[in-house]
Amino acid sequence: TGRKIIVDTYGGHGSHGGGAFSGKDPSKVDRSASYMARYIAKNIVAAGLASKCEVQLAYAIGVADPVSVLVDTKDTEKVAPESLDKLVRKHFPLTPRGIIDHLKLRRPIFRKTAAYGHFGRNEPEFTWEKTDKAKALRKDAGL
Secondary structure (H helix, E strand, O other): OOOEHHHHOOOOOOOOOOOEOOOOOOOOHHHHHHHHHHHHHHHHHHOOOOOOOEEEEEOOOOOOOOOEEEEEOOOOOOOOHHHHHHHHHHHOOOOHHHHHHHOOOOOOOHHHHHOOOOOOOOOOOOHHHOOOOHHHHHHHHOO
16 A cells, blocks of 8 residues: 555654555565564564664665664663674574565465554564574573
8 A cells, every 4th residue: 555654663663764564575675674673673672682672774776685784772782782783693684585584474464464563463474573583692692
């Protein structure tokens, strides 16, 4: 539908790049990278590496790896910010293909996102809500 993502995500609390999720397949990083950013942030908090976390991923057309990865913990981090950056790049696939494969975004799951938003859902289809990387992150961070 092209409905703006502010409606579907955090209601203005978090940063947004514009664009829309609805009507886009997972090859569009507007959608898939937003899901990965959510997944990364949730796992950082679940690992106890920070109590707040916002992750921003920026991509350029024709470039698979993100041109920027920003992890903002709002000064709540328990490890050095440089360590967080390294942990993110080590534990999370950040190319469009890596995101699609890791979060299993090729499945027919997007109809459910059309109502009640994309984030904060507990259904198993919403793989970006899992915190399955928390233990490995915590271990690698030395906590």
